[in-house]
Amino acid sequence: MGSKNFGARVTRFEDVALVSGKGRYVDDIQIAGTLHAAFLRSPHGHARIKSIDTSAALRCEGVHAVLTAADLPERMRKQRMPLLLPNATMSTLRTQHSLAVDEVCYVGQALAIIVADNRYLAEDALAAIEVEYEVLKAVSDVRAALAAGAPRAHADLDSNVVSEFVMNYGDVDAAFASAPHVFREELWQHRGGGMAMETRGVLAQADVTTDSLTLWSSTQTPHIARRMLAEVLDVDVESIRIIAPDVGGGFGPKAIFYPEDAVVAHASRALGRPVKFIEDRREHFLCATQERDQYWNVEIAVDNDGNILGVRGDMLHDTGAFVPWGIIMPYIAGATMPGPYVVPAYRLACTVAFTNKVATTPVRGAGRPQAVFAMERLMDRVARELRLDPAELRRRNYIRPEQMPYSVGLIFRDGKPLIYDSGDYPRGHDAALDLAGYQGFPERQASARALGRFIGIGVASYVEGTGLGPFEGVTVRILPDGKVRVTSGATSQGQGTRTTLAQIVADRVGCRIEDVAVTIGDTAGIASGVGAFASRLAVNAGSSASIAGDHVRVSILKLASRALGLPESEIDLEDGKAIGRGGNRPAISFGELSRAAQGMPGFSLDAGQPVGLEHTAYFAPTQASYCSGTHVAEVEVDVGTGAVKILNYSVAHDCGNVINPMIVDGQVQGGVAHGIGNALLEWMQYDENAQPLTTTFADYLLPMATDVPTCAIAHVETPSPLNPIGVKGAGEGGTIPAAAAIIAAVENALSPFGVRFAETPLMPNRIVQALEEAGAYAQQVA
Template identity: 50%
Template sequence: MTSVLTTATPDRAPRVANPQIGAPLRRREDHRLLTGAARYLDDLDLPGCYEAAFLRSPHASARIVAIDTSTAAALPGVFGVWTGADLRVLAKGIPPKVTHPQLRDIPRLPLPPESVHFVGEPVAVVVAVSRHVAEDALELIDAEYDVLPAVSSTGAALADGAPLVHDEMDSNVAVHVIQTAGDPDAALAGAPHRLRERFTVARGGGHSMETRGVVGSYDAATGQLTVWDTTQSPHYVRNQLAYLYEVPEDDIRVVAPPDVGGGFGPKAQFYGEEAVIPYLAKILRHPVKWIEDRQENFVATMMERTQVHDVEIGFDDEGHILAVRNVFQHDQGAYCAGLQVPMITLSTLPGQYRIPNIHSELIACYTNMVPTSSVRGAGRPQAVVAMERMVDRAAEHLGMDPAEFRRRNLVPADEFPYRVGLTFRDGSPLTYDSGDYPQLLEAVLARLDYDGERERQRELQAQGRLIGIGLAAYVEGCGLGPYEGSRFRLANDGTIIVTLAAAPQGQGYETVYAQIAADALGMDMDLIRVTTGDTSRIPFGQGTFASRNTATAGPATLQAGREMREKLFLVAEAMLKTSSEGLVLVGDRICVADEQERGVSLREIAQAANVGKHGITLAPGILPGLETTSYFAPERAAYASGTHAVVVEVDPETGGIEIHKYVIGHDCGTVINPLLVDGQVLGGFAHGIGNALYEEPFYDETGQPQSTSYLDYALPSAVEVPPVELVHLHTPSPLNPLGAKGAGEGGTIPVPAAIANAVEDALRPFGARITELPLSPAKVVGAMTAAPGA
């Protein structure tokens, strides 16, 4: 049975004596993770598996003159060496994940045969008896390049006379999109107050503990290609492979291991290596494995964040925002893997504020750097920086407290659903489904003791200490479509197997979806097993990204579970020869309510309905094959929200920033497991600390990366992540029966803006301006010395 869930609740929902939704249960996954029993992709031990290594371009822009692989191919232990010229069958171009009618797309080839456009782009692959031999062979490949001028920033890409990243284009602009609401030009022209500023947010990576990896194995007897992949989206990988190989999708099985050392967005994309390795496994009729090393991860895995925002705000004497204009440059990298990030930035700008006139303009540029795509937050942190920094500037201009300025502009709770006037990246009108932004702000201010901290700030400033308080709010579009599915099957041992298409990246799917299934079935969680990320177990799916699964796979699980319960009771009714209305589920048995000694176990139901007796007709009322599948397609995105508050101290001698206090207010609708949601928010916060204070890759003017190890690229450790206080507000979404939104990225999104606001507040006696992130000590000192009051 397959259904598309569009209504809130079915006719017969079980009465759950001990509901699991909302319970703070520890993750089932943790025991194996903490005891070393987890199995990651590189733990996959296929007998006789060959290993691969890729030769990567040392230049950011060059034509390939020649590649001589003969010496490498002759090395003992090498089974083959291939270049893009040898694998032209794959040279169809990898389509962007999210596109736009105005996008000028340049094909992204798995192994480009003629030219390279960023340092780290793969140009050849070696398959050998081991990775060591394969890497030795790489040293023997003689590649000759004609080096060309490179473009290493959006500013350079847009400059007059700039070199072209792609010869077939007449400029470096990939796409130029404008969205407006109201009449922003007139509103800005008539505004009593107008402020302008430019803000820059630097690149950053996902930096998962486990890097990318893929293993391919071809079964000549069945004609099926099995691919193990550290992807967040196994069905997406299957579909891309079927397209590139020109084979039916059923000929390819993609498995995402249940234990994955993080994803954060880069693993939701499709890379050339994922096309090459399975293809070579098919050619060689032998399993082939490739595991990305950390140096490759720095230069070849997609990044995000680089944007330059020119933002203008207009407001009146009372502090009401009349209009905002934001024109931003987005670094797309050498190719367009997808436009999801800048399109999200484009519509995220207004945040929690009621702004009648909006101009949001995107200029996405090709540059000679690794392509960009989603990293936790996916375009939202940049938009929040642009908006929240200008909110603080406007409050300062009026001499108004920044919290009071926000109060006067927040969307009121009684105006939901609230239509912003723009279009979200899912193609639907940007409409906030639910929330209470004023209450969330007040809860955060109270937990921070905002008034008390302001008094403390004045006292310490009188002593010469630089104390600052920062606020930042956000709205996060999540629960994106087009759909997600869940499949239930009664196993012969009497347990229920729940299968999800989405692949977890550490969120605790085996626990959360068992909780939802337990409530849907009215059954103990111990009888439920959750499996994920295998295209052979469930035919369709989208994947794990955009804080979407609880609001999509969750409702699908709820519906499929309720349908499975109906089937179980109908079969029990036939076996017990009584009405299902008089039956109850007790443990693993369905019993007659008034005489519970009369009952059948789930194992017995499975034997009757799923196994049967060969050649014997099923008894009347026995349903063959107890399984259900449900797909949930949301009407549009749901919108989580949050408000952060932080108190910092700046060392005027060194520019060092110390966080004294941090409060996170968070609203993700209905919470399935509070313990896991807290973990997601805190993990996201750590990521945000990195974006705000530490993580910044550097490139020289030729596009050469200068920070390709953790000696040069700073990630926050437990020492750098301060204690946090959490405040939760729950406004259920009306768009799905669980009322769920998303929680995976909210902890990250406003952190850079909140800390930048706090640091500028601390430096206000100098008149210093913070316009670039991350905030290294050198940038802080530079802002102080450049300030009028220095």
């Protein structure tokens, strides 16, 4: 692009405040007279509510209100939360009430809110509420949910099935009937959470004078939240302002609009006081949405050279007790499975079922880690059975760059045909192998085994649909002091959105990047927005920033041409000034031009003169842009304890044109850390009564710095033709194939014992169990 900032490793604007303790999160916002909320939550996975007595709680010190469903306005009491993403295959649509009405369907579901002078008093008063429950049988295992006579996750439903659909193309049966080789795998991927450093939080301030409401929320989607809150409260959407201040991690669960947010907003309106709710960590374990809970039964048909002929199978998805975001994750998983490979025929039958657990919604990767795990495990099985190098097998099956754009044959979640817009999968594959020193690994492995050490290597590749619509908007405005104000409905949870937008705009309008001020995450700043999820902001907000910046540049040149008496073609825009190229290089600052663009009171503007130096652009992509990559994990397994240490981790990542390589590196590194947790540590466990067993970080383990190596990262840039800056998403690619690569590496390390693994997370005790069953310890003794 020939730009000064786009493509540069610009230090993130956000970091100085964050690392110096000057970040401003929801709980840092202090408003005089604020009251604090706590929620009474169900201790049962499934129960009828027979009665709730709040009289004693109302008499507790410092309590201003105790609200149950019966105390809410009729609309809130009777109507369930809006379903954001309906799907025609869903036979049952079930979202939560704002507060449980007559039934609780997971541990942690809210029944009542207490608003008090402080959180401590509110918590104390919770103990005074008396609830009589009729405990019902709970559905904990999604496989058991489909059995004849299984308990119902909701007492009034005839079935636990939410949706059944088939994704397919090609003649699958013919491919398998004629295949020389067919291999089958049964796989399971865990349930876990986003586990952001900052839990959910909301502060509501009602203004009775203007009948308006302001919400500060740790949300990824302020404009969506505003729309949903207006629907729940039955108020004009324009009367609501939602601000996402600094957000300490999102990862998907903070894209959801939760019932608690609506109840806190109502409480503020009812009391005429600001009300704040900050979720504690145990509540986050119980109530923030989770993901990854899927069972796969799949098989692959290949010829004698390992070329894929077809893939088929079925997948069962645990949606939990509700479907706040519809069936997005299983749908994405089904559409993602073919990945970067030529798969001539494909069929996957998907079933989505209720259980009495908290709902599953997108967590970093959103269905793709499960799909990639399934496909890559099949590829590893083929390589093992046909005695082929796993990397060579993949190379034989990649879609070639000359086949782009490549139509997979499915419909993606955006409703458009699944067509890969660009990519060079073999090049990315080779780049990752080179970083990993793959060719020299057999020698390293042999040397390690001679010393009694067991090291292994695993490869996994993926394709991810990114940059999803419907749109994102950006306003670029030159201010009278010459600064450039950029406003967007985009949000940030640590991905450096302010910095990347400033890089784009600074280049487009011709100013210093330090003169660009970016405001994001505030519904008052721009009329419409969508938010941060699905690796979409670089494509949508970045393109909008580019378009808006170009329009403002044109306006600056027109006005400068008049002011300097020069043709536009003879003017350069540099460092916030319009500078003539000839003579004594006359110049005029952006500030002077901005003031001129406002005109003088009572005087007419010259014909054709722009009014103000600003433009708002909304970029709406025609379809998803598909990023891709290959990961290579090298691990060491302690056969005595089952502990896995990651020795080296290499990533080749294609997100199109890279706006800021340093930010992309950080996104990849963070994504890999998330993937390591998925592969080896994180598992949200429930017992047979749907009681959660891992509700603290003493039980639910996250990777520490010592568990996550510094990744070797290569950027393979194949620009997307679908947007003006040629970018694709980068936020989730570090996570998506990580579990597949790591589990393959563990298997490779333990290949002398012939153990196989078909699940994540792969805990040390499971490794030891597999080694025991394989007689590994007897072999060592012998």
